[in-house]
Amino acid sequence: MAQARFVEIGRVVYANFGPESGKLCVIVDVIDAKRALVDGPTTGVIRQQMPFSRISLTEFVLPIKRNQKSANVAKSFDEHEIIKKWNASHAGKHVASALRRASLTDFERFKLMVAQKKKSLLVKKEMKKIKPKH
Amino acid sequence: MVKWYPTEDVQKVRVKRANKPARLRGGVSPGQILILLAGKHQGKRVAFLKQLESGLLLVTGPYKLNGVPLKRVPQAYTVPTSTKIDISGSDFSKVTDAYFAKEKENTKKTEEAFFAPKKEKKPFSDAKKAMQKSVDAGIVNKVADPVVKKYLKTKFRLRNGMFPHTLKF
Numbered sequence: 001m002a003q004a005r006f007v008e009i010g011r012v013v014y015a016n017f018g019p020e021s022g023k024l025c026v027i028v029d030v031i032d033a034k035r036a037l038v039d040g041p042t043t044g045v046i047r048q049q050m051p052f053s054r055i056s057l058t059e060f061v062l063p064i065k066r067n068q069k070s071a072n073v074a075k076s077f078d079e080h081e082i083i084k085k086w087n088a089s090h091a092g093k094h095v096a097s098a099l100r101r102a103s104l105t106d107f108e109r110f111k112l113m114v115a116q117k118k119k120s121l122l123v124k125k126e127m128k129k130i131k132p133k134h
Numbered sequence: 135m136v137k138w139y140p141t142e143d144v145q146k147v148r149v150k151r152a153n154k155p156a157r158l159r160g161g162v163s164p165g166q167i168l169i170l171l172a173g174k175h176q177g178k179r180v181a182f183l184k185q186l187e188s189g190l191l192l193v194t195g196p197y198k199l200n201g202v203p204l205k206r207v208p209q210a211y212t213v214p215t216s217t218k219i220d221i222s223g224s225d226f227s228k229v230t231d232a233y234f235a236k237e238k239e240n241t242k243k244t245e246e247a248f249f250a251p252k253k254e255k256k257p258f259s260d261a262k263k264a265m266q267k268s269v270d271a272g273i274v275n276k277v278a279d280p281v282v283k284k285y286l287k288t289k290f291r292l293r294n295g296m297f298p299h300t301l302k303f
Contacts, residue, residue: 106169106179106215106303110285 005057012060012082013038014095017053020045022095024058024086026077029067037067041074043083060085156189160214165221168193168212169290169303175202177289181219181273182212188231196270199286204266206234213290215303219282224272229265 005011011027015038025040031049038055039047047070062076077083086092104112162168166182168191178200180193191209195202204226237256277283292298 102300103302105217106290106301107167107217107282107285110288111281114281114284 005059007036007052007057008061009066010062010064010076012058012062012086013055014058014086014091015045015050015055018050020048020050021054022099024082025050025055026062026064026073028064028073039070039073040077041070042077056091058086058091059089155185155187156209158185159209162191162209162214163218165218167215167217167219167286168207169215170202170207170212172211175200175205177291178202179215179286179288179290180205180207181221181286182214183221183224183226183229183269186231190231192226192229194226194266194269194273195286196274197266198270198274199283204229204233204262204269206231213303217282217285219273220276221273223276224269226269229269233265 007027007030009027009029013025013027013036015021015023015025020040023040023045024043025038025045027036028039028047029037031037034053035049035051036055037047038045038050060080060082062073062080062082064073064076068076087096162182164182164184167179168182170176170178170180170193178195180195180200180202183192183194183204186192186206188206189209190206191212192204193202193207193212194204197203274283277286
């Protein structure tokens with residue numbers, strides 16, 4: 001439980017569904033059991049209600065107050081360099097690579113396949129060396 | 135008002151419009167690589183040369199890479215990819231719809247001809263082989279990247295988790 005991420009004021013969340021999908025925003029207030037009031041002035045999310053089913057909690061929390069003004073949310077967001085930290089984080093990198101994968105052209109997919117085959121061949125070679133011979 | 139009918143039935147004259155050649159869809163341009171969707175060569179990636187007067191697309195493998203000869207393909211049976219190769223060194227201006235016309239055989243519809251043993255298939259004409267070679271030479275020599283050559287050799291294949299409506303070509 002110590003590692004758990006909580007829904008709290010200031011929690012940075014990633015919208016993974018709906019019209020704001022793909023954007024980071026901050027929980028500014030909790031409306032009820034199913035919805036939060038989110039705001040992402042620097043990431044293009046207008047202050048709005050968002051169901052928890054549409055968002056994923058990230059590891060970042062901003063020290064903002066409940067119903068903090070958008071301008072101050074933006075200030076805190078930039079001060080803590082959330083976008084930079086997100087891009088460097090494991091989840092952020094995964095999101096970016098998923099987007100990249102979806103945008104691959106046929107030729108790029110072919111090159112990826114060739115590269116993966118090469119890689120797996122090298123891995124198999126090394127595995128053969130390590131594995132005890134029967 | 136009562137409708138006016140002529141005293142004798144007059145056939146309505148319908149003006150026959152000339153068929154417009156099919157529009158080249160998907161921003162396809164010469165040198166683009168297409169994926170064939172049907173026929174013997176389904177899944178193969180081929181080079182698009184030009185659109186013929188009939189609206190069909192003229193494509194070639196090139197033959198050495200994937201066994202697809204100079205071929206006419208309807209647009210509906212292709213998927214254009216975003217990859218292009220240089221075909222400027224190849225001369226295929228002589229290849230038209232007439233090039234693909236079947237040679238007419240003088241077979242009389244008689245009983246003997248019907249029961250006669252079927253003739254052997256005619257071998258592929260040398261002139262066409264030469265045309266294939268000359269057209270392909272200009273293309274294959276310009277493909278510098280061995281990966282592109284491999285790409286043309288490999289068939290397109292759907293795997294688990296690949297859905298055509300989400301794929302970018």
